[in-house]
Amino acid sequence: MHRVEQTLLEIKDMINCGNYSSLRSKLALLDPADAAWFLGELEESEWVPFFRLLPKETAAEAFSQLEPDEQQVLVEGFTDRELQAVLSELYADDAADLVEEMPANVVKRILRHTDPQKRAVINQLLNYPKDSAGSIMTTEFMDLKPQMTVAQAFERIRKVGLERETVYTCYVTDQNRRLEGVVTILELLIASTEETIGALMNRDVIHFNTHDDREAVARAFDKYGFLAFPVADGEGRLVGIVTVDDAMEVLVEEDTEDIEKMAAILPTDKPYLKTGVFETFKKRIPWLLILMISATFTGRIIAGFEAALAAQAVLISFIPMLMDTAGNTGSQSSVTVIRSLSLNELQFKDLFRVVWKEVRVAVLCGVVLAVANFFKIILIDNLLFDAQISIVVAVVVCLTLCCTVLVAKTVGCVLPMVAKKLRFDPAVMASPFITTIVDAIALLIYFAIAIILLKI
């Protein structure tokens, strides 16, 4: 990987020295992903001139990998001719993504410079729901007919292969564009040239529908290890394929979204440093407000016991530890369950198995925490800090710990599964609320046990 950074340093030098002929030959070897990255290292005013130096395939591919705001700067800087050149090299799915992200006036200019056929495909792609298989598929796949011979198939691949996103899996369709089977390049290479595609192809094809969830498609790549999946429309016609590189992008995005949701952030799709301050603020403040207001409950619970707490002030000092432990144990369970749900390792029918497992784990954790806490109170609080905490208070705290862990782990695993069953997003519905819910429960348990044992 160091070689890439080395290359980029050399390129920077050549630009500074105006050494354009060596620069052009260096750029000819540059990978599009590196070109896109390198652009971000330059001043905005240098972007269009830098782009002009790239070979046109590299330029188009690099363009498709840029962030929308970077793309906009380039589109606005391009001459009509340059814009047309880039657009003609873009795959239809990348062009559709571009159209989706640009402001209206830029979109108009883009569509004016796109040929009518591609414009039709773009419009079709834009009609698929945002998180559907249709929205991530590419329409440039290699299609063959069953009556073709292997020799004819190779002829076709040689002719149009360069314009297809992948040629390694070829899709066999009938005259109505229905998917009949698939055949890989390796199978074609090994077969005799006279054999027909119909005889070679594998008819048992796993395919998706344009309206299937894009995450389900992406997870299928992880399960099957394929390089592409075909996507059919409502009438069973093959309309596109999802390739493994797009699937990987979806997986990374979905994981980022899940992580953000679990941390009570509305999901973004921009890299951190490219998101503005106000935008970041808008993604974070809603949950902070909701959770702050919902803490009214815990506040009211404490207020109800204010007199008792004032009388037994020592009880106050354990509130943070009890709340934190409740939150930690609860979120351990909820996060594990949410992740397993995303990875399709768990279904709703497993609910009782999950609860039974969590209950046993909770008993183990609760007992260990309670015992450890008892010794902590005796050894650290009383001996080290001379806190003079009575044995009864220590027992109250330890019993609370046991009960709280049990409740927190149960709530933590049930909530996401029920949310999923009710078709809410488990990561959103379960994770941020877990802490608030188990905090309130922990306090209620604490005060109930305190009242009984301390007779306050």
Added chain:
Amino acid sequence: MHRVEQTLLEIKDMINCGNYSSLRSKLALLDPADAAWFLGELEESEWVPFFRLLPKETAAEAFSQLEPDEQQVLVEGFTDRELQAVLSELYADDAADLVEEMPANVVKRILRHTDPQKRAVINQLLNYPKDSAGSIMTTEFMDLKPQMTVAQAFERIRKVGLERETVYTCYVTDQNRRLEGVVTILELLIASTEETIGALMNRDVIHFNTHDDREAVARAFDKYGFLAFPVADGEGRLVGIVTVDDAMEVLVEEDTEDIEKMAAILPTDKPYLKTGVFETFKKRIPWLLILMISATFTGRIIAGFEAALAAQAVLISFIPMLMDTAGNTGSQSSVTVIRSLSLNELQFKDLFRVVWKEVRVAVLCGVVLAVANFFKIILIDNLLFDAQISIVVAVVVCLTLCCTVLVAKTVGCVLPMVAKKLRFDPAVMASPFITTIVDAIALLIYFAIAIILLKI
């Protein structure tokens, strides 16, 4: 996807009816991933008989996708001959994974039935560090020589292609096995048959070293959209390739690990329902104990103000809200930064940009939360619940909110970046501790402001 479940229902029926001839032909079309999944739905005693019915390539591929404990059941049930058959079909990297996971007596039996050449490769693979590129690479790649013609290359691909994990990218090596370039099957197909590989190949190859971090390799797939990366040893010799399906598995595993670490769980590599109760307990209890003990700080802080709190009992009821808000704002920042670090969007040199951004977001969040909280106290607490909270106390709480959010967001973004710089794992070092640290800070701020404004 429904089709797969349909097929599996049919297979179950055929097994129950003992209809073995149709079963065999049905199984011949089954995808290995589905076969592996289906095995999990059967009783353990049916596993070996089910495996005997699978075509041998499907059987080997399905075997490689099973969990270690499932593999062990099968290996122990196989006859020597069956074991040998499965082992001879396994790719060396899958065989190495198997050897790594099995208990010693099973390993002995496996190695006894592996041919010496493969055994040498397995031993070599087992020597790479656990999270290295070497540990996830496959040694079965398609190698060509620069002096070969395209026709000769195709001849070789036809001959050995089926034994290689991928033939879509071919690796060109010199007589010392040094990597000279790569050429894709599509390039070979388009070229004339007399051309030499040396003239066709792309010499500018991005490659990794066996000791590179496996996550870095996996993230490179997301960046470049390639299907495979070559891996070289310390002397620059090509020793293997990492394919995109293995990279995707690594990404999913690494994301799961990060999610677990952020939720204060030690990472596991087994699916939730396949992990035993005691094993789950062992992954969760360490952090619960550490965090519980570290809550001694917050406890001591409160204990120090016990007398003041007993006098102004109303202050107690705001402690949960202040602590929760501090934890939530802090983890919003830390989680965002940790994720950006994993995705290589952030470097340590960006520290000041990050802090400056977080400070501005914090001021916005802090002010909005403080204002909202002020109205909440007046409207909900005082009017609705008749809590009779004085304006001064409300001001104390709101000022604390502002300051706490600022500190929590700053700590939340600095801690993971510093952890990464010091070569600690940001997800482990920063995330679980954030809550404990900002809790303590929130309380200190709260009491400091209360002492000044309420003169207690």
